[in-house]
Amino acid sequence: MIFNKIIGPANPISWALQFWPVLLCSFVVSLGATWLCKKIAIRFGIVDKPDDLVKTHKEPIAYLGGVGIFIGLAVGIMIGIIYLKDQKFFGTALKWLLGILGGGAIACVVGLIDDILVMKPGQKILGQIVAAVFLILVGVMPNLSLIAEQVNLTIPYNIEIVLQALVVVFFVLGAANSLNLLDGLDGLCGGVTAIITVALLILSVHLATWGSNEVGDPVLIIVCLGLVGGVCGFLPFNRYPAKIFMGDAGSMLLGFMAASLMLLFSKQIPRWWLASIVVFGLPILDTAVALVRRLINHRPLFVSDRGHIYDQMIDRGIPLKKTVKICYLLAGMYALIGLMMSQIRTRYAAIVYVIVFLTSAIVVWKKGYLKMEGLRGAVKKKQ
Numbered sequence: 001m002i003f004n005k006i007i008g009p010a011n012p013i014s015w016a017l018q019f020w021p022v023l024l025c026s027f028v029v030s031l032g033a034t035w036l037c038k039k040i041a042i043r044f045g046i047v048d049k050p051d052d053l054v055k056t057h058k059e060p061i062a063y064l065g066g067v068g069i070f071i072g073l074a075v076g077i078m079i080g081i082i083y084l085k086d087q088k089f090f091g092t093a094l095k096w097l098l099g100i101l102g103g104g105a106i107a108c109v110v111g112l113i114d115d116i117l118v119m120k121p122g123q124k125i126l127g128q129i130v131a132a133v134f135l136i137l138v139g140v141m142p143n144l145s146l147i148a149e150q151v152n153l154t155i156p157y158n159i160e161i162v163l164q165a166l167v168v169v170f171f172v173l174g175a176a177n178s179l180n181l182l183d184g185l186d187g188l189c190g191g192v193t194a195i196i197t198v199a200l201l202i203l204s205v206h207l208a209t210w211g212s213n214e215v216g217d218p219v220l221i222i223v224c225l226g227l228v229g230g231v232c233g234f235l236p237f238n239r240y241p242a243k244i245f246m247g248d249a250g251s252m253l254l255g256f257m258a259a260s261l262m263l264l265f266s267k268q269i270p271r272w273w274l275a276s277i278v279v280f281g282l283p284i285l286d287t288a289v290a291l292v293r294r295l296i297n298h299r300p301l302f303v304s305d306r307g308h309i310y311d312q313m314i315d316r317g318i319p320l321k322k323t324v325k326i327c328y329l330l331a332g333m334y335a336l337i338g339l340m341m342s343q344i345r346t347r348y349a350a351i352v353y354v355i356v357f358l359t360s361a362i363v364v365w366k367k368g369y370l371k372m373e374g375l376r377g378a379v380k381k382k383q
Contacts, residue, residue, distance in 0.1 A: 006343070010211030016204075019083060019218070022076045022225040030072025030233025037064035038237060038244040046116060048245050061242055063115050066250025069190075069230040070108045073257070076226030077101050080218075089215045092139075096219050099138030100260045106131040107176060107256035111248030121302045124248075125173060131256055132172035135263060136165050142266035142273070150270055150346070171263055176255030178283035181290055183251040185310055186240035188324050192282055192331045193254045194231045197224050199279045199335035200261050203272065203342060212268055220264050227257050240321055258283075271349055275342035278353055281334030282327065285309070285357075289364055297372040307372050309364070 007013065041047060041062035049060045077097055084093050110127030113119060119127075135141065141164040148155050155163070183189035201224035208217040231254070237244045246254075258280060265276040277284075286309050294301050306315070313323040337356055341349040364370065 006206060008210030011209050013205060013209060016208055016221050019080060019221055019225055022080045022222055023229045025079050026072040026076025026226045026229025027233045029075040030068055030230040031236070033071040034065055034068030034234045034237050034244060037068040038062045040064060041244065048247065062244040063247040064249070065234050065238060065244040065246035066108055066111060066248070066253050069234045069246060069250050070104065070253055072230035072233045073104065073226045074101060076229050077222060080222030080226065084218060092215045093219055095138045096140055096215065097222065099134045099140060100223060100257070103131040103134030103260070104253050104256050106134065108249045108253040111250065111252035115247040115249055128173050128176050128252065129169055132169045135168050135172070135260060140260060140263050141165070142167050142263060147270050168263060171259040172256055175259035175262070175280070175283070176252045178287040179255035179258065180248060180251040181308065182283050182286055183246060184308055185320060185324055186242040187235060187238050188310060188327055189251055189254065190231050190235045190238055190246060191324065191328055193258065194228055194235070195328060195331045195335055196258065196279055197227045197231070199339055200224055200276060201228065202339060203275060207268065207272065216264055216267055220261065223257065223261060240324070271342055271346040274346065274349060274353065275338040278338035278341065278356070279335045281338070282331040285360055289369055293370045293372060296370060299372060305372070309369055312369055
């Protein structure tokens, strides 16, 4: 049977439950920190003002939600570090966790500066590359040799190092900007990230039962729990009508953390890496649609518009709350596909993945989501 080896013999599922304080502490701290950040943002005028083009909310909304998420996440990871301090692999785990946390801090700070001062696209990309360097320095990079072995290739060591670094930068830039683009409706980016991270947590626990990686297994679980807790502590303040936005500080942080998780999976056999990428399917789809739509309509690639999938749903008459729920369902669909296909051979899973994304592309095209109208690409409502 395909799914007869979900629970491995190395560790019981209860082994992962020992890290539950990471989830609890990150949630509680994030909840309190987000509340405090909202007060600070309002006090000092750090707010997102409507512009009737891209930002269609009716009144200024507090920023700094991303800072609240980061504080909760950081506390959660620190709790996880305490749990690992007596393990023989503590040195490597500490290095990985601090590298991920340090890179997340850089991504959050870059986003915060953009929220307050507004940065040029090139400056933001440079900041994201600096965040990616943290992962490279601590060794959170893909195992390309293992992948090459699958196709009977040998990669020289020097070339492999360069390729690994490029892959890390690509994943950080891609994920950070994907979630930044997805952060357009109350509760959307945070909720989708929570769904994605829960799916990756399930995959992490599955791998841990097989003892797939002595260091990677607990690190994955700790980061997933910390991220879920941090996001869920923020969401009560961000659900419609939002009282605070995560801003670029939050979306870049969440994107960086998602990239870090996918890169940790890349240290396993290829099918786990592929599965984690498909779990991240909705942000990938929305970003791909945005870039293709702007390209074929001869619009600037890096200028914000209201033509995202979720924007077009609203412009076509779907209420905001229902649009967010539909996006949650889509995120859940990709997550479920990724989890299920992680249990079959890579060659067969890859075929399914190609079919899924081709089907997604056809639906997007048939439904007219590649069209652009108006000043900022909004599709006119049907009369």
